Amino acid sequence: MTGVDPLVDRIIEIALLVTDLDLNIIDEKGFEKVITVDKEYIPRMETKVIEMHTQNGLLEESLRSTESLDQVQEQAVNYLSNYVEDGKSPLCGDGVTTDRAFLLTQARTLNSFFHHRTIDVSSFKQLTNFYKPDKKYIKPDVSHRALDDIRISIAELRYYKGLLFD
Template sequence: MTTDATSPAPTGPAAGAAERPNPSGNPRSLTDRIVWVDCEMTGLERHDVLVEIAALVTDFELNVLGEGVQVVIRPEDLGVLEELNPVVRRMHTDSGLLEEIEHGVSAAEAERLVMEYVRTWVPEAGKAPLAGNSIATDRRFIAAEMPELDAFLHYRLIDVSSIKELSRRWYPRAWFNAPEKAGGHRALADIRESIAELAYYREAVFVAAPGPSTDEAREVAARHALGS
Protein backbone atom coordinates (compact mmCIF):
# COMPACT_ATOMS: atom_id res chain seq x y z
CA MET A 1 0.00 0.00 0.00
CA THR A 2 1.12 3.53 -0.74
CA THR A 3 -0.51 6.52 0.88
CA ASP A 4 0.67 10.08 0.77
CA ALA A 5 0.41 10.68 4.49
CA THR A 6 4.20 10.90 4.46
CA SER A 7 4.60 12.82 1.20
CA PRO A 8 6.12 16.33 1.17
CA ALA A 9 3.79 19.12 2.16
CA PRO A 10 2.34 21.15 -0.72
CA THR A 11 4.15 24.25 -1.87
CA GLY A 12 3.03 27.58 -3.28
CA PRO A 13 -0.48 28.81 -2.46
CA ALA A 14 -1.36 25.43 -0.97
CA ALA A 15 1.39 25.49 1.65
CA GLY A 16 0.00 25.13 5.16
CA ALA A 17 -3.41 24.06 3.90
CA ALA A 18 -3.29 20.85 5.91
CA GLU A 19 -3.39 22.88 9.12
CA ARG A 20 -6.05 25.36 8.00
CA PRO A 21 -9.56 24.33 6.94
CA ASN A 22 -9.93 27.54 4.89
CA PRO A 23 -6.44 28.45 3.65
CA SER A 24 -7.54 31.25 1.30
CA GLY A 25 -9.71 33.05 3.87
CA ASN A 26 -12.45 33.36 1.25
CA PRO A 27 -15.78 31.85 2.40
CA ARG A 28 -16.23 30.36 -1.09
CA SER A 29 -13.23 28.16 -0.34
CA LEU A 30 -15.44 26.15 2.01
CA THR A 31 -18.28 25.59 -0.46
CA ASP A 32 -16.76 25.47 -3.96
CA ARG A 33 -14.29 22.67 -3.44
CA ILE A 34 -13.23 20.22 -6.13
CA VAL A 35 -12.29 16.56 -5.68
CA TRP A 36 -9.54 15.51 -8.06
CA VAL A 37 -9.06 11.80 -8.72
CA ASP A 38 -6.82 9.77 -10.97
CA CYS A 39 -6.93 6.01 -11.34
CA GLU A 40 -4.63 3.44 -12.85
CA MET A 41 -6.31 0.36 -14.24
CA THR A 42 -5.46 -2.96 -15.85
CA GLY A 43 -7.04 -1.57 -19.02
CA LEU A 44 -10.11 0.30 -20.17
CA GLU A 45 -12.51 -2.56 -20.89
CA ARG A 46 -15.49 -3.50 -18.73
CA HIS A 47 -13.66 -6.48 -17.24
CA ASP A 48 -10.63 -4.41 -16.17
CA VAL A 49 -10.09 -3.29 -12.58
CA LEU A 50 -8.46 -0.57 -10.53
CA VAL A 51 -4.86 -1.02 -9.41
CA GLU A 52 -4.20 2.47 -8.03
CA ILE A 53 -6.21 5.51 -7.00
CA ALA A 54 -5.18 8.93 -5.75
CA ALA A 55 -7.21 11.93 -4.64
CA LEU A 56 -6.57 15.60 -3.93
CA VAL A 57 -9.06 18.26 -2.90
CA THR A 58 -8.69 21.89 -4.00
CA ASP A 59 -10.59 25.04 -3.25
CA PHE A 60 -12.09 27.09 -6.08
CA GLU A 61 -8.74 28.83 -6.64
CA LEU A 62 -7.06 25.44 -7.15
CA ASN A 63 -5.18 25.57 -3.85
CA VAL A 64 -4.48 21.98 -2.78
CA LEU A 65 -5.90 21.11 0.64
CA GLY A 66 -3.88 18.66 2.68
CA GLU A 67 -1.43 16.14 1.32
CA GLY A 68 -3.81 13.92 -0.58
CA VAL A 69 -3.92 10.15 -0.65
CA GLN A 70 -2.54 7.55 -3.03
CA VAL A 71 -3.28 3.85 -2.64
CA VAL A 72 -2.14 0.79 -4.58
CA ILE A 73 -4.93 -1.77 -5.00
CA ARG A 74 -4.48 -5.53 -5.13
CA PRO A 75 -7.13 -7.10 -7.40
CA GLU A 76 -9.10 -10.00 -5.94
CA ASP A 77 -7.79 -12.13 -8.78
CA LEU A 78 -4.11 -11.49 -9.42
CA GLY A 79 -4.51 -13.50 -12.59
CA VAL A 80 -5.71 -10.34 -14.31
CA LEU A 81 -2.10 -9.15 -14.26
CA GLU A 82 -1.15 -12.02 -16.54
CA GLU A 83 -3.64 -10.74 -19.10
CA LEU A 84 -2.36 -7.16 -19.35
CA ASN A 85 -1.92 -6.01 -22.92
CA PRO A 86 1.69 -5.15 -23.83
CA VAL A 87 1.17 -1.38 -23.74
CA VAL A 88 -0.38 -1.42 -20.26
CA ARG A 89 2.21 -3.88 -18.97
CA ARG A 90 5.05 -1.69 -20.18
CA MET A 91 3.43 1.43 -18.73
CA HIS A 92 2.92 -0.09 -15.27
CA THR A 93 6.37 -1.69 -15.35
CA ASP A 94 8.13 1.56 -16.25
CA SER A 95 6.25 3.45 -13.52
CA GLY A 96 7.10 0.85 -10.88
CA LEU A 97 3.43 0.22 -10.15
CA LEU A 98 3.33 -3.37 -11.40
CA GLU A 99 5.73 -4.64 -8.76
CA GLU A 100 3.74 -2.91 -6.00
CA ILE A 101 0.32 -4.31 -6.87
CA GLU A 102 0.81 -7.65 -5.11
CA HIS A 103 1.37 -5.76 -1.84
CA GLY A 104 -1.61 -3.43 -2.26
CA VAL A 105 -4.88 -3.33 -0.35
CA SER A 106 -8.41 -4.26 -1.33
CA ALA A 107 -10.57 -1.86 -3.30
CA ALA A 108 -12.79 -1.51 -0.22
CA GLU A 109 -9.86 -0.46 1.95
CA ALA A 110 -8.64 1.93 -0.74
CA GLU A 111 -12.10 3.48 -0.85
CA ARG A 112 -12.09 3.90 2.93
CA LEU A 113 -8.74 5.71 2.83
CA VAL A 114 -9.85 8.00 0.01
CA MET A 115 -13.13 8.79 1.75
CA GLU A 116 -11.30 9.56 4.99
CA TYR A 117 -9.21 12.20 3.22
CA VAL A 118 -12.03 13.61 1.09
CA ARG A 119 -14.41 13.99 4.05
CA THR A 120 -11.75 15.99 5.90
CA TRP A 121 -12.12 18.76 3.34
CA VAL A 122 -15.59 18.09 1.89
CA PRO A 123 -17.82 17.16 4.83
CA GLU A 124 -21.12 17.24 2.92
CA ALA A 125 -22.06 14.73 0.23
CA GLY A 126 -23.26 15.80 -3.19
CA LYS A 127 -21.47 19.15 -3.18
CA ALA A 128 -18.04 18.71 -4.76
CA PRO A 129 -17.67 17.77 -8.43
CA LEU A 130 -15.11 15.23 -9.59
CA ALA A 131 -12.23 16.60 -11.67
CA GLY A 132 -9.37 15.23 -13.72
CA ASN A 133 -8.32 14.36 -17.26
CA SER A 134 -10.76 12.20 -19.25
CA ILE A 135 -12.41 11.86 -15.88
CA ALA A 136 -15.52 10.06 -17.13
CA THR A 137 -13.38 6.94 -17.53
CA ASP A 138 -12.18 7.15 -13.92
CA ARG A 139 -15.77 7.78 -12.79
CA ARG A 140 -16.90 4.58 -14.50
CA PHE A 141 -14.38 2.49 -12.57
CA ILE A 142 -15.14 4.34 -9.32
CA ALA A 143 -18.85 3.65 -9.77
CA ALA A 144 -18.13 -0.04 -10.28
CA GLU A 145 -15.66 -0.59 -7.43
CA MET A 146 -16.14 2.31 -4.99
CA PRO A 147 -19.87 3.03 -4.82
CA GLU A 148 -19.65 5.04 -1.59
CA LEU A 149 -17.17 7.47 -3.13
CA ASP A 150 -19.23 7.66 -6.31
CA ALA A 151 -22.39 8.49 -4.37
CA PHE A 152 -20.57 11.09 -2.25
CA LEU A 153 -19.47 13.15 -5.24
CA HIS A 154 -21.64 15.55 -7.21
CA TYR A 155 -22.82 14.14 -10.52
CA ARG A 156 -21.09 16.91 -12.48
CA LEU A 157 -17.56 16.51 -13.79
CA ILE A 158 -14.76 18.99 -14.46
CA ASP A 159 -12.78 17.52 -17.33
CA VAL A 160 -9.51 19.27 -18.12
CA SER A 161 -9.37 17.28 -21.35
CA SER A 162 -12.42 19.16 -22.62
CA ILE A 163 -10.71 22.49 -22.03
CA LYS A 164 -7.61 21.22 -23.83
CA GLU A 165 -9.65 20.09 -26.83
CA LEU A 166 -11.43 23.44 -27.08
CA SER A 167 -8.16 25.32 -26.67
CA ARG A 168 -6.62 23.27 -29.46
CA ARG A 169 -9.38 24.50 -31.75
CA TRP A 170 -9.85 28.09 -30.53
CA TYR A 171 -6.50 29.03 -28.95
CA PRO A 172 -3.92 26.80 -30.66
CA ARG A 173 -0.91 28.78 -29.44
CA ALA A 174 -2.03 28.33 -25.84
CA TRP A 175 -2.61 24.63 -26.44
CA PHE A 176 0.76 24.16 -28.16
CA ASN A 177 2.65 25.86 -25.33
CA ALA A 178 0.89 24.12 -22.44
CA PRO A 179 3.14 22.68 -19.71
CA GLU A 180 4.67 19.33 -20.58
CA LYS A 181 3.50 16.34 -18.57
CA ALA A 182 5.84 13.92 -16.85
CA GLY A 183 3.64 12.21 -14.27
CA GLY A 184 4.79 8.80 -15.43
CA HIS A 185 1.37 7.19 -15.03
CA ARG A 186 1.34 7.26 -11.23
CA ALA A 187 -1.97 8.50 -9.91
CA LEU A 188 -0.97 11.29 -7.53
CA ALA A 189 1.60 12.80 -9.89
CA ASP A 190 -0.96 12.73 -12.69
CA ILE A 191 -3.47 14.61 -10.53
CA ARG A 192 -0.97 17.33 -9.70
CA GLU A 193 -0.29 17.75 -13.41
CA SER A 194 -4.02 18.00 -14.13
CA ILE A 195 -4.40 20.75 -11.53
CA ALA A 196 -1.41 22.58 -12.98
CA GLU A 197 -2.89 22.23 -16.48
CA LEU A 198 -6.18 23.78 -15.42
CA ALA A 199 -4.34 26.62 -13.68
CA TYR A 200 -2.41 27.21 -16.92
CA TYR A 201 -5.50 27.27 -19.12
CA ARG A 202 -7.31 29.49 -16.64
CA GLU A 203 -4.56 32.08 -17.02
CA ALA A 204 -3.85 31.54 -20.71
CA VAL A 205 -7.33 31.36 -22.25
CA PHE A 206 -10.02 32.30 -19.73
CA VAL A 207 -11.20 35.88 -19.26
CA ALA A 208 -9.16 37.48 -16.49
CA ALA A 209 -10.85 37.94 -13.11
CA PRO A 210 -13.20 39.48 -12.15
CA GLY A 211 -14.61 38.81 -15.61
CA PRO A 212 -17.23 40.85 -17.47
CA SER A 213 -19.55 43.26 -15.74
CA THR A 214 -23.20 42.30 -15.35
CA ASP A 215 -24.16 44.51 -18.30
CA GLU A 216 -21.41 43.08 -20.48
CA ALA A 217 -22.42 39.52 -19.60
CA ARG A 218 -26.06 40.27 -20.40
CA GLU A 219 -25.07 41.77 -23.74
CA VAL A 220 -23.13 38.65 -24.68
CA ALA A 221 -25.97 36.41 -23.47
CA ALA A 222 -28.43 38.31 -25.64
CA ARG A 223 -26.28 37.72 -28.73
CA HIS A 224 -26.24 33.97 -28.13
CA ALA A 225 -29.80 33.42 -26.87
CA LEU A 226 -31.67 30.99 -29.09
CA GLY A 227 -34.67 32.47 -30.79
CA SER A 228 -33.59 36.06 -30.24
Protein backbone atom coordinates in the same frame (compact mmCIF):
# COMPACT_ATOMS: atom_id res chain seq x y z
CA MET B 1 -6.18 1.12 -13.82
CA THR B 2 -5.17 -2.00 -15.66
CA GLY B 3 -6.76 -0.73 -18.88
CA VAL B 4 -9.62 1.46 -20.06
CA ASP B 5 -12.61 -0.90 -19.93
CA PRO B 6 -14.36 -0.67 -16.56
CA LEU B 7 -16.19 -3.94 -17.20
CA VAL B 8 -12.95 -5.90 -17.70
CA ASP B 9 -10.08 -3.90 -16.22
CA ARG B 10 -9.46 -3.02 -12.59
CA ILE B 11 -8.72 -0.03 -10.40
CA ILE B 12 -5.30 -0.60 -8.83
CA GLU B 13 -4.57 2.87 -7.48
CA ILE B 14 -6.65 5.67 -6.00
CA ALA B 15 -5.27 9.14 -5.36
CA LEU B 16 -6.98 12.36 -4.36
CA LEU B 17 -6.06 16.01 -3.98
CA VAL B 18 -8.48 18.65 -2.76
CA THR B 19 -8.21 22.23 -4.02
CA ASP B 20 -9.95 25.48 -3.34
CA LEU B 21 -11.63 27.43 -6.15
CA ASP B 22 -8.32 29.08 -7.05
CA LEU B 23 -6.84 25.60 -7.53
CA ASN B 24 -4.57 25.84 -4.51
CA ILE B 25 -3.97 22.37 -3.11
CA ILE B 26 -5.32 22.19 0.45
CA ASP B 27 -3.30 19.15 1.59
CA GLU B 28 -0.07 18.72 -0.39
CA LYS B 29 0.38 15.12 0.77
CA GLY B 30 -3.01 14.15 -0.58
CA PHE B 31 -4.38 10.62 -0.52
CA GLU B 32 -2.65 7.80 -2.38
CA LYS B 33 -3.24 4.06 -2.02
CA VAL B 34 -2.37 1.04 -4.13
CA ILE B 35 -4.91 -1.76 -4.39
CA THR B 36 -4.03 -5.43 -4.48
CA VAL B 37 -4.16 -7.31 -7.77
CA ASP B 38 -3.92 -11.08 -8.17
CA LYS B 39 -0.91 -12.33 -10.11
CA GLU B 40 -3.32 -14.43 -12.20
CA TYR B 41 -4.92 -11.24 -13.51
CA ILE B 42 -1.74 -9.86 -15.13
CA PRO B 43 -1.90 -11.94 -18.35
CA ARG B 44 -5.28 -10.29 -19.10
CA MET B 45 -3.65 -6.85 -19.15
CA GLU B 46 -2.52 -5.28 -22.41
CA THR B 47 1.25 -5.45 -22.98
CA LYS B 48 1.47 -1.65 -23.12
CA VAL B 49 -0.18 -1.35 -19.69
CA ILE B 50 2.06 -4.04 -18.18
CA GLU B 51 5.14 -2.21 -19.50
CA MET B 52 3.91 1.18 -18.24
CA HIS B 53 3.04 -0.08 -14.75
CA THR B 54 6.24 -2.12 -14.53
CA GLN B 55 8.30 0.96 -15.41
CA ASN B 56 6.54 3.22 -12.89
CA GLY B 57 6.52 0.57 -10.14
CA LEU B 58 2.75 0.34 -9.79
CA LEU B 59 2.48 -3.28 -10.89
CA GLU B 60 4.98 -4.45 -8.27
CA GLU B 61 3.32 -2.33 -5.58
CA SER B 62 -0.12 -3.71 -6.44
CA LEU B 63 1.18 -7.28 -6.25
CA ARG B 64 2.57 -6.53 -2.75
CA SER B 65 -0.46 -4.56 -1.56
CA THR B 66 -2.84 -6.18 0.89
CA GLU B 67 -5.54 -3.51 0.62
CA SER B 68 -8.76 -4.28 -1.24
CA LEU B 69 -10.68 -1.78 -3.33
CA ASP B 70 -13.42 -1.72 -0.69
CA GLN B 71 -10.90 -0.82 2.02
CA VAL B 72 -9.25 1.87 -0.07
CA GLN B 73 -12.49 3.50 -1.19
CA GLU B 74 -13.64 3.67 2.44
CA GLN B 75 -10.34 5.35 3.37
CA ALA B 76 -10.73 7.72 0.41
CA VAL B 77 -14.21 8.78 1.52
CA ASN B 78 -12.91 9.34 5.06
CA TYR B 79 -10.08 11.48 3.66
CA LEU B 80 -12.42 13.55 1.49
CA SER B 81 -14.90 14.08 4.31
CA ASN B 82 -12.20 16.04 6.17
CA TYR B 83 -12.30 18.68 3.44
CA VAL B 84 -15.56 18.58 1.52
CA GLU B 85 -19.20 17.83 2.16
CA ASP B 86 -20.65 14.57 0.86
CA GLY B 87 -22.16 15.05 -2.60
CA LYS B 88 -20.88 18.61 -3.08
CA SER B 89 -17.55 18.26 -4.90
CA PRO B 90 -17.38 17.46 -8.61
CA LEU B 91 -14.94 14.81 -9.75
CA CYS B 92 -12.11 16.65 -11.52
CA GLY B 93 -9.14 15.57 -13.62
CA ASP B 94 -7.78 14.99 -17.11
CA GLY B 95 -9.75 12.32 -18.94
CA VAL B 96 -11.71 11.86 -15.74
CA THR B 97 -14.74 10.60 -17.63
CA THR B 98 -12.96 7.24 -17.77
CA ASP B 99 -12.29 7.44 -14.04
CA ARG B 100 -15.99 8.10 -13.44
CA ALA B 101 -16.92 4.99 -15.44
CA PHE B 102 -14.59 2.89 -13.27
CA LEU B 103 -16.00 4.40 -10.09
CA LEU B 104 -19.56 3.73 -11.25
CA THR B 105 -18.85 0.06 -11.90
CA GLN B 106 -16.26 -0.79 -9.24
CA ALA B 107 -16.20 1.84 -6.48
CA ARG B 108 -19.76 3.04 -6.05
CA THR B 109 -19.24 4.22 -2.46
CA LEU B 110 -16.49 6.60 -3.52
CA ASN B 111 -18.39 7.64 -6.64
CA SER B 112 -21.47 8.54 -4.60
CA PHE B 113 -19.39 10.88 -2.43
CA PHE B 114 -18.78 13.12 -5.46
CA HIS B 115 -21.37 15.42 -7.02
CA HIS B 116 -22.81 14.08 -10.27
CA ARG B 117 -21.08 16.87 -12.21
CA THR B 118 -17.61 16.29 -13.60
CA ILE B 119 -14.87 18.75 -14.57
CA ASP B 120 -12.73 17.15 -17.27
CA VAL B 121 -9.55 19.09 -18.03
CA SER B 122 -9.39 17.42 -21.44
CA SER B 123 -12.48 19.43 -22.47
CA PHE B 124 -10.58 22.68 -21.85
CA LYS B 125 -7.64 21.23 -23.76
CA GLN B 126 -9.84 20.40 -26.77
CA LEU B 127 -11.54 23.80 -26.78
CA THR B 128 -8.20 25.60 -26.53
CA ASN B 129 -6.80 23.50 -29.37
CA PHE B 130 -9.84 24.41 -31.51
CA TYR B 131 -10.12 28.11 -30.72
CA LYS B 132 -6.65 29.16 -29.58
CA PRO B 133 -4.25 26.65 -31.17
CA ASP B 134 -1.30 28.96 -30.53
CA LYS B 135 -1.96 28.65 -26.77
CA LYS B 136 -1.64 24.87 -26.42
CA TYR B 137 -0.59 23.62 -23.02
CA ILE B 138 2.66 21.68 -23.13
CA LYS B 139 2.24 18.79 -20.73
CA PRO B 140 5.38 17.55 -18.97
CA ASP B 141 6.39 13.89 -19.08
CA VAL B 142 4.09 11.85 -16.89
CA SER B 143 4.77 8.88 -14.64
CA HIS B 144 1.25 7.51 -15.09
CA ARG B 145 0.91 7.35 -11.33
CA ALA B 146 -2.37 8.70 -10.01
CA LEU B 147 -1.10 11.41 -7.65
CA ASP B 148 1.42 12.73 -10.18
CA ASP B 149 -1.28 12.78 -12.86
CA ILE B 150 -3.57 14.78 -10.57
CA ARG B 151 -0.85 17.35 -9.87
CA ILE B 152 -0.25 17.75 -13.60
CA SER B 153 -4.00 18.07 -14.23
CA ILE B 154 -4.26 20.81 -11.61
CA ALA B 155 -1.36 22.69 -13.20
CA GLU B 156 -2.98 22.33 -16.61
CA LEU B 157 -6.36 23.53 -15.31
CA ARG B 158 -4.61 26.54 -13.72
CA TYR B 159 -3.19 27.34 -17.15
CA TYR B 160 -6.64 27.22 -18.80
CA LYS B 161 -8.19 29.20 -15.95
CA GLY B 162 -5.61 31.95 -16.50
CA LEU B 163 -6.01 31.81 -20.26
CA LEU B 164 -9.80 31.79 -20.35
CA PHE B 165 -11.19 33.24 -17.12
CA ASP B 166 -8.71 35.53 -15.34
